Amino acid sequence: MSKLYPGISETFVKKYHSNIAISYHHKTTIDCNMYCKIKIEDNIIILEVYCDSSIGSNKELSILFKASNSKVLIALIQNHLDVISRLSSKHALYIGSELIKAEIAQLMKQDYIQN
Incomplete structure (x- = not known):
């Protein structure tokens, strides 16, 4: 695991570092x-x-992934054990399909609205 990006392998960070940004709140x-x-x-x-939150009912932004394309984002999610361990198969498939739609909208210079 890397010091800069806990939960993500050092090899992955070295390979994709210039294309990724992750913020932990x-x-x-x-x-x-x-x-x-x-x-x-x-x-x-x-x-x-x-x-x-397990203490209250407030939803908090926990992790922010940024990338120039869906392939890198999917790889980031797959390498983030905390997130991937909590996703159901259905939710993971939904996120993947929405990321593909977002990339198509990005390439076509159209607005993207999450379904």
Whole structure:
């Protein structure tokens, strides 16, 4: 695991470092219901991961993934053990399909609206 990006292998970071950006907000909860928002800003696809706090019902932005294409974002998610371990198969497939739609919208210079 790398010091700069905990939870992501050092090899992956060395290979994709110039194409990725990850922000960690103060805490990720251990037990949470997760939901994701996908958007495009400045030709970058952004995946925001929100968790329900185990203490209250507030949803907090836990992890922010940014990449220029869906392939890199999917690789980032796959290498982030904390996120991948909490995703159901159905939710993972949904996120993958939405990332592909976002990339198509990005390439076609169209607005993307998450379904």
